[in-house]
Amino acid sequence: MLKDLFKKKEEVKNITLVAPVSGELVSLEKVPDPVFAEKMMGDGVAIEPENGDIVSPVDGKIVQLFPTKHAIGIQAENGAEILLHIGLDTVNLNGEGFTAHVEEGKKVKQGDSLLSVDLDVIREKATGTIIPIIITNSDAMSSIKTKDVKEVTAGNDEILIVEK
Incomplete structure (x- = not known):
């Protein structure tokens, strides 16, 4: 029984977003x-959204929620x-059109609500609505594979497989 307390937790190697x-x-x-297109921040994919409901693509922890709520790190x-x-x-x-449903340090499960975004405000006042999904430490991963799908549903359809 006690030996179970000291067992090493199995390290997660592969995740699916x-x-x-x-x-x-x-x-x-x-x-x-170009910052995204030339992968200056890392590898990944992007989604042209049909609505403003943003959910967590993985089980993890919120490590950064920008004060302007335009970006979130997990x-x-x-x-x-x-x-x-x-x-x-x-x-x-400066946060206009964004409502956060999480805060830094919070653990999230795949599919949990992160943000609500008013796409009309973004269309009117920003350059575009496209949402890049970047693995910022791509160099620490052994492979990042994009799934071959066109239309995706939030919290449902797999988009990336990231192997460590």
């Missing part, structure tokens, strides 16, 4: 911003650091 928002899955190279169980960047040039909105 589900879509954090419903919409059209597009390659990162098609994002009209650390997955295998150590992958995931950045969800909502729209382009949305930092300039």
